[in-house]
Every structure is written in C-alpha cells, then in structure tokens.
Amino acid sequence: MIIDGVEMRGLELGDAAGLAEAVERNRAYMKPYEPVRSEAFYTERGQLERIEGMLADRDGGRLVPWVFVETGGVGAVIGVINLGSIALGPLCSGGVGYWVDAAWHGKGLATAALEEVCRVAREEVGLHRVEAQTLLDNVASQRVLRKVGFEECGMAPRYLHIDGAWRDHRLFQRLLHDDPPVA
Template structure:
C-alpha cells in the first residue's frame, strides 16, 4: 500500500515522510550538500536547518493531502531519513502521470538504494495510484542518476536545453519516462487526496 513501509535492503526502507523527519533530513542534507551541489538548485542556508526542513515538509504534506505529491523518505536502521523520493505533479484523468524526483545521502550512495526505491515507487504508482507513466529529468551529465533510471525501465524521450536553474546556472536536462501500463483507466487511486 502507498502508506506502508517498504523494505529496500536489510537496513533500509522506504516510508511516507512525516514532520518528525525534519531533524534527520536537515542532518542528511547538510552532510550531502557538497555532494549534491552539481544536481540541485542553490538553496539558502536556512533550507538545511531543522526549521527549514519543517517548513518544507509542511508544504509537502499539504500537497500530499491535495493529491498532488507523494513524498517518501529512505530511512536507515534507526529510522533516520537518509534520502528523499517524491512523485510530484500527480495528474489523473486521461493523463495519469507524475514526475519523479529523488536523492540519497552521500553516506548511502552507490549501494543500489536509489534503484531499489525507484523500482518500488514505480510499482506503487502503477498499482496504487493507477498511473500510466512516470517521468524524470536529470542534468545532462548526471550519469549516476541516468543509470538508476535506465535500470528501472525509463527511456530517454527528450532533451531540454537550459531546463532548470541548477547550481547557479541554467542547465540542460535529459528527459526520461517509464510507461507503467497500457491498460484502461479503471478504479480510484488508493492514496489520500488523489
């Protein structure tokens, strides 16, 4: 189910984000700030504080209730957030699509956690949200993220010059999608607000 915990490996699971994650997200994002800099927008220092994360989470949770965003964290064995995964811009009706965004703490990178979590999110998007497709974009030279998407069945469908303002400049992006199914649109999604 969309609100369940989903085991990723022996020490890590994917679970819905809560306001209680603000402190561990602030720690994890601060620790990973330099590592993620080439792939992230420039953010104010306040973003990396517990209060900054609390404010960000309040917005995410409100968007979740409205059915527009499905946010999860990657949690370690002590239930600390060490990554974030969102299905953003969830649209139902005949489109039935969402945009995937994700990051993994520098101390957990390279272990296949992003790949396992993206696979599980695609299953949830198909089976629980009843989406037809999920899309994602990467900065054109983010080969690690591109490998994750390829392993999870995403195919590049476009290239967007100067797509997002990342690390202080407008950066080109490769656009990917995964078609989850080609069946009819039936039933209501299981997620709150969607």
C-alpha cells in the same frame, strides 16, 4: 519497505531534524545537482516548513513523498524519493525525483526504491507513465533510471535553474501500462 538496512517510508513531520542533518551532511555533494538554497533550507525549521508543504501536496493528491531511514542504530535519514506533479484524467502521469546520501551510493537503494515508486504509481495511484529528468552529465542517475525500465525520450534545453544557472536535462519516462484512465 526495507532494503538492505534502510527503511523507505512515508515522510512525516517528525523527519525535519533528520532531514536537516542529511541535507547539511550532503550539502557540498548535492550542490551541482540542486537549485541554489537559502541557509534556512539547511535548518530543522526550514525542513519542517518544506515537509508541511509536501504533506499538503500529498493530501491534495499531487505528491507521494518518502524518506529513507537507516534501520537499527542511529536511524539517520539518508535520502528521499518523491512521486510528484501527479495528474490524473487523460494524462495519468507523474514525475519522480530522488537523492541518496553520498555514503550510501552504489548499494542499489535508489534502484529498489524507484521500482517500488513505479509499483505504487501504477497500482495505488493509477498512473500510466512516470517521468524523470537528469542533468546531462548525471550518468549515475541515468543508469538507475535505465535499470528500472525508464527510456530516454528527449532533451530539454535550459530546463531547470540548478547551481546558479539554467541547465539542460535529459528526459526519461517509463510507461507503466496501456489501460484506459479510471473514470
């Protein structure tokens, strides 16, 4: 899928160098929204190991990972979006997480990508619901979620260890359909 000069495609092993550059470039910006990371996380080797784990989860049916890459020119990696924690059976649910390079904010990329992830979750994975969580003050991400039809469904105290402390999160969900689970 191409959105205004950006391709959203499946994550590949060859994305390690580009992801390392992207996470380093956005390191200061992402710090308040991320767990404390080791220095290795910001290296090509660290990203390669992370991608290998993600692709193993993909092959096990637990994760669908995508990367955002500029089309034309440099072809820089400018973010990711993942549909993870996939559970089928009577739950039929998954969680979405994403980040977009600070230089690309406000261009509708996250909104369009999230809409596509919800389509894939329903039509290809067979999910009933997609969940998301944000820090209480992450208004930009909450706005994206609401634009795509997510509804706030609660608050989780001390939900994730972010930027060195347990942080409260707003919980969101989007119900995709009410069909029974596929047997």
